[in-house]
Amino acid sequence: MMNWPAGGSDPLLEALQSDHLPDLGHVDMAGLLGDPRLGRRALVSSFGAESAALLHFVTQLFPDMPVLFIDTGRHFAETLSYRDLLAERLGLNLVNILPDPATLAGEDADGRLHARDPNMCCTLRKTFPLADALEGFDTWISGRKRYQGATRAALPVIERDGSHLKVNPLALWTEADLAAYFAAHDLPRHPLVDRGYASIGCAPCTRPVRNGEALRAGRWADNPDKTECGIHLGPDGRFVRGRPGRG
Template sequence: MTTSSEVDSAVAQLQGKSPQEVLAWALDKFHPHVSLASSFGAEDVVLIDMMARIRPDACVFTLDTGRLPGETYDAIAAIAKKYPQLQLQTMFPQTEAVEKMVREHGINLFYDTVENRKLCCYIRKVEPLNRALEGLQAWITGLRRDQTDNRSQMEVVELDAARDILKINPLIDWTNDMVWEYIRANDVPYNALHDRHYPSIGCAPCTRAIAPGEDLRAGRWWWEQNNQECGLHVNAEGKLVRAKG
């Protein structure tokens, strides 16, 4: 069990370090019991490239919800080809749970109510995530402070208190411009939807392109008011899953 003092020590050690230094620390300390949670968005492919340079057999998992855009599968295939030693695990939702949900609420239930949308996100994403994290000591994310108000107070290392596991955010201080500078400088494969004004990409029915000047997360669950999280990083009350200070 990780204590708050251990988290505080890690934050002090890694504050101001480069993403590569944070990843090197994580991989040295926890491999193979640490994995990147990847949706193959821009931040995640940056982290994959960095990890592969440090440890080619680094672990990555992705959540195949069954509703992903075709471009996301193309990105997964391109990454797997470029980094063949990568230990990539694909997690799927429980078939029985999906069938029951669709039978009771319809195929596009998420448009009807916030509760239905959260149910769909839980079954297709949160529950598979929880299974993916079983047996791990830490997980790595592509979260950045400037993505949403919810994330503005996050640290480079946190305790995911709900799951009693360390959460490591190497890109926490990076900007969107820094992410894309790295992708272009290192010829990293990325999701083609990014070139069509999709800065944040999730399930196809729940993601749209954004207009100039819109928030980077405005294309996610756009029919809802003030909803920018699916539940992977927040609890049922909409609060970030983190240690209580």
């Protein structure tokens, strides 16, 4: 029998896993997502290449689930159109989240912060806005999957993420599972997928994936040490405002 990967745990996590995810062969995802111990829940979506599957899967069970979209101001126009299409087709309870304009004016006046300091750009445009939005929730739902790359290969289905619980309902899905789900429910693909974009983030930092590359190779391709935007904190993570040395 395969066990869940090692990582931060506590009595609540252990109880939820025992009740709904005792091992990799017994996953009661609907039961987990509906468990009142999760508290106030929100789904966070980038409306990227594979987002429609998670959005459909969760909102078929919980139609009123808030869907948080971080509008960084740097998304592809196609992503915004796709967001609007899915919001209408699936009847989403969509909540658009924006970065603080005063902070952007001070830190990214020329709009080139992504080139100078991509980590700080993600922090200002994604991490801080999401942190503020999640203050009203106890649990958030993510679309990450194990097959997306080495850094996600041991991704748990439920985990601690800073002060929140986080559920990854599609963590154990394969590419074939995802393709079958899109086909079974006639879900539209992101328009950039056909142009080679396997993983889709902000326009300045995303390119198509070349033959033989990993799915997320087109994200921050000019910065090989950067693989995540920083919104996933892990069990000991905390949101920290400002740069070191600033008040």
